[in-house]
Amino acid sequence: MACQSARIARRMVEAAPRAAKEIDDSIARHADTELLYDQPYEDNKRIRVTGPFTVESLSPHRVLPADEERPASEARDRHPPWANSRP
16 A cells, blocks of 8 residues: 555656646746836835834733732722623
């Protein structure tokens, strides 16, 4: 079984370049061509920013152990007035 799998994998690897060439040839025969230039229009109202960027985030959740006391600022708001209201 492993030998058969290896043969199938080998055939796929050998066929891939031929398939890619067929696709490229078909595109070349049927696609319209357009010459592209890297000449963006100038817009002085905008600033262009480039470079590698890093996005950092703080976790929006905080876990407090059950045996630890809540800070006073959180303890007074533990039960908002509307939480116990009944319709």
